[in-house]
Amino acid sequence: MEVDYSGDVMTLNMGPQHPSTHGVLRLELKTDGEIVADAIPHIGYLHRCFEKLAENIDYPGIIPFTDRMDYCAAMNMELGYVLAVEKLMGIQINNRVRCIRIIMAELNRIASHLIAAGTYGNDIGSFTPFLWCFRDRETILDLFEETCGARLLYNYNWIGGLMYDVKPGFEKKVIDFIDYFEPQVGNLNKLLSDNYIFVKRTAAVGILSPEVAINYGVTGPNLRGSGVKFDVRKDEPYLGYEEFDFDVPVGKGDYGPVGSCWDRYIVRIREVKESCKIIRQAVAKLTPGDVHESIPKRVKPPVGEVYMRTEAPRGELGYYIVSEGGVKPHRLKVKSPCFTVMSAFREVSRGSMIADVIAILGSFDIVLGEIDR
Template sequence: MVKEELKTEYMTINMGPQHPSTHGVIRFVIKTDGEIIHHCEPDVGYLHRSIEKIAELMPWQSFIPYTDRVDYVAAMNANWSYCMAVEKLAGIEVPERAEYLRVIVSELNRISSHLVAIGAADMDMGAYTPFIHALRERESINDLLELICGARLTYNYMSLGGVRFDAPPLFKEKTLAFLDHFEPVHEQIHRLISDNHIFQKRFRKVAVVSADMAKKYNLVGPNLRGSGVKFDVRKDEPYSIYDQLDFDVPVGKGFEGVVGDCYDRYIVRAEEIRQSVRIIRQCFDKMPEGDIAAKVKRVLKPPAGHIYVRTETPRGDAGYFISCDGKTSPERVKIRTGSFTAMSIIPELAKGLFIADLVAVIGSFDIVAPELDR
């Protein structure tokens, strides 16, 4: 009997750049065997605006608005990373009140960023309602940030040596009132989706990243902590006033300890929101009166040298490498972001997953396309 060999081949599917759940303009070229992914090749660069090149062409201060666009979901944190790097480079001292204001706005921004991350992960799983609830709370945070700096998305709030505006009257009261209102609502969103059986079935034991693998690929922030590495730049290499504040560093804890799956990464973000609320409350208690910005020369000429500064943004530590040759503009600015490293691990993780799982993986890594491409 002649055995006929059937010829089969993988189906190549193009996911993105216009796909509902790639969170921006990212493209994946997937080779699938039916529903199962055999090979996944991310194609990034659709949002590459050469921000690093722009930095080389302008004075030190003028680059701050561009850092907003590096990560527009958490622009305050991106502002801060750059400002801190330049301040260290030029030896500028930041007044204490400005540090407190920076922490407050950054943590507010972290809450709103994590809300987007959690909501988008839910929506990728097909649950719309938690997403809308999360965005509703984010609106309130946007209102608060608008109150302090006049912008709702790209803030340009921090300046070299401090912040641009002092907190307006009632900012403290309104923020604290929001936090009181937000805490039960956060519980509600949590209860609605995180304990849901179907949601857990979709997220648990999917795309497991071990601690070693996370270190090898240099995952950062919540993605790293989801794999059980308890490292937070705010705690382990404290900058600003974080060492005077009391907060915990959550690691991924599903129901079986640290696994490193999508659910662990997701739950870390939910826990971090609680910690941010704690931090903001403490800041308001301790905030001193005083200046909000140091005097900085119009034309800044830091000494020649290079520096690499890390700060904890919602998507992990953002590394700002600045090389200076003693001129009025940077010689080179390199921005190493959390989304970039998270993206580089996806080809390895995606093998053998379902197409629907790939969506879950992207959602759980909280990839923001402009931060990825810069």
């Protein structure tokens, strides 16, 4: 549909306080009736200059700050940082630490994707999936709480090891949860994913073609939603992910063009199932060991720089650390997946309707803590 935007446009200021901007994001919408001629995102309301802070704290002290970037997936945030420092220092970890890290990272990925799916349902106007998802997420948080005492910001992955070993019986609880949870995904699909109205609202909206997605540096489920089969866990394995058997789901355009909001959404739902598979294998691989074995007495990496990327739930999370040989990093730069996907927002949402803007924003699944850092 060709629309002439030269006429009167009204500026609608959406956010920073708005129910569905997922935090303190401000969107400046130029609207012509219900149609959005331009949507300009303004970020930075949650900026606390994490990178500057990190230059003034020693390496282990930074871990709690990484938690606070993507607070929905804190385990994955600290995992990326810890792996980067370990790579810089050349620390080898034992199998137990590796498997527990994988279990925790995948559990947190499930929790994060549940938030994504639930809030997306809420954005589209369906409130029930939100609470269904939070009900299941609760069990994961209980598992985390039992292990490290915190429910949201864990500080659990330490450089060279873990804060605590898991409690006895943890493996059984994880497997019990997976057994319970896998059928729930089907229920969620029945309630939301395959709902006719939901499909109509999302399946032809916010098309992000693979070329545009790569050009905008979009990563993670958003990129896979556009049909690009790329997952850091598969293509540049860390933590020994190559030993695990799992698929990388991509958007196939079941109900419309590839790269729509629905594709991005369903990739997350399918990824949750793959995470369940990984967790089952990781629990089977869990061997006894000491999780504090290779924690260094003093974290003082040699001079050098490292770029380490991991697959966080929201995409490729990269840590670029420059060390000058001190106990504090000289520079710590975070490549935030939400930051890059947000830069593509203007391109994708131009010419859609107000309701679609919300649908697109929700399908990107951003966390402002990570964008603003």
